[in-house]
Amino acid sequence: MADRTGHRIVPETTRRTDRFPGTRYGNRPTMKDVAARAGVGLKTVSRVVNGEPGVTPETERRVQEAIEALGFRRNDSARVLRKGRTASIGLVLEDLADPFYGPLSRAVEEVARAHGALLINGSSAEDADREQELVLALCARRVDGLVVIPAGDDHRYLEPEIKAGVATVFVDRPAGHIDADVVVSDNFGGARDGVRHLIAHGHRRIGFIGDMPRIHTAAERLRGYRTAMEDAGIPVADAWMSLGVTDPERVRRAAREMLSGPEPVTAIFTGNNRVTVTVIRVLAEHARPVALVGFDDIELADLLQPGVTVVAQDAAALGRTAAERLFRQLDGTLIAPERIELPTRLITRGSGELPPAD
Amino acid sequence: MADRTGHRIVPETTRRTDRFPGTRYGNRPTMKDVAARAGVGLKTVSRVVNGEPGVTPETERRVQEAIEALGFRRNDSARVLRKGRTASIGLVLEDLADPFYGPLSRAVEEVARAHGALLINGSSAEDADREQELVLALCARRVDGLVVIPAGDDHRYLEPEIKAGVATVFVDRPAGHIDADVVVSDNFGGARDGVRHLIAHGHRRIGFIGDMPRIHTAAERLRGYRTAMEDAGIPVADAWMSLGVTDPERVRRAAREMLSGPEPVTAIFTGNNRVTVTVIRVLAEHARPVALVGFDDIELADLLQPGVTVVAQDAAALGRTAAERLFRQLDGTLIAPERIELPTRLITRGSGELPPAD
């Protein structure tokens, strides 16, 4: 796959041979080395490095000189061991490559940065075991806190960690079987409003295609769909609902089934961004126009013909809110876990306003 | 912004009050505590925790019991200090929220995971100072290696770190003023082919809108454009080229200018995904049809009218290749820095095949 070019050669010795002379961090100088070279005590070096007062300008100069000559950079891992806080937090999400999680992750990072902390990212790939493995690895590294988008539905394994002081906030989906902070979108209300919108435009046979029902957001959005239908007095046929993995094959089949038969649906509500994208493709090939409202906004949705009406959630706000909450836990400001729900927004662009093609 | 609901109350003491009794990691038990409780030596606990041989089943049982009773989890920060490798790598990119970097980041994460390492992510926000700050913070944490998408153009500040043993690979753009591994797409060739494609469809007045010229990829793509034009014997008017920040305002203005006047361009080549998206919007409002080829693929490009022809690069392959290279550095397998170039792919979907509207 790789097309290699430009093999510039450098002297081997500058490159790898002297790289790990001992077994330790290369051959990095330590404060001890700096102290020896500057002819001062260890603590004096520590003072200079940390900008603590009580060092003569002359002494400081000598130390600085030694630092530069040796290329010393403080080992924060050692510092952290002694201080008890690692100034890092962990973020476990489903898939960093999903356009929904990018902005969320970036928002968490910004808050962490404002608090002087680094962000360790991990993808669970929607696998509960992998989530747990990642979370516990982060705890072993003694991250100060954890922002988790749960893949699993039982988080009791985190109880000892939380009790031991690991700040924890769940985002996008609630934690299972433990009492913890959680920040979610109004999945139920958003879906209900989206379906109501379709009903208001004259639809009665409305399909729902969503993610696996064990995923909380999927279940909530389905509940929103059912509630909207029920409120309108429309009985829902089983054939109108399809939940399962979001891979294009499955979704495509589900959409086609709803759209065929003697009484096809005239509108579809899609349960998340990936489902929406696939259904748009199916509808593009479909003979009659079919109305569509999707959960999650997607890029270029306004440029399609028709534009795609969506129920948008604010991924960045989810991340920001969760991270801020995390650092408030670390401040010791918070008392009891809370559930914070962020509103969604219906954005009409055309596809949701199509009348039934009956 | 937050709509707060469900204030479940839990007893304060289980929550925060006993959270940091000392100053240290909560009140986590250590191996010493486990040893005391099990009535064995510290080293025996270490053996059990690490699955080393030479422990009686009975002793092991006692230790395991103590571990569970105490809720012990090994402090990997301490372990790492002693071992000299942190089993973590850093990834510095421009913006985690950009859809181009999500898949790249995920690919790096997967490779890291396969090597038992965690991934620390940081966004430079296209700011050279912030890039350096992040990179050096990661070095201070003693990450084993660094994957960097450069924002700045001078990386001599990394020289001492590399010499000290920090494995380093640059991706997407080359490093400045230092000799290091770099993995890039064929930006020049891809752009040249894209522009040739437009020329082959009869265009002569072709515009180029790209990112700031100081960004290597932008410069390379511009070079590709110029080469294609020159090869075809088409003199390029200054008014046809616009480089600058990719914010929609600037791009919109640039596109409109090229499209107005007595001799407007009949085709536009866009220098990256964000520029493409804005230009698509401009063209949608434009009277005459204008051909378009964009660098970077974008989601739903195939569903627009017309579909958007693009020069696609493989973000995941960039990340994967760079990370694999990084771990080969850490293995000690590699000798000299290399430049690896990944091919791009022209995907025709309609917009690039429109004839000139003359």
Add this chain to the structure above:
DNA sequence: CTGAAAGCGCTTACAG
């Protein structure tokens, strides 16, 4: 203003 000693929680090297 300066520094020696002890300790953070582990692993390494060695001795019984």
Add this chain to the structure above:
DNA sequence: CTGAAAGCGCTTACAG
């Protein structure tokens, strides 16, 4: 099979 001692690179608490 088991464990006491030393050490990783820092900071803390204390003494001069």
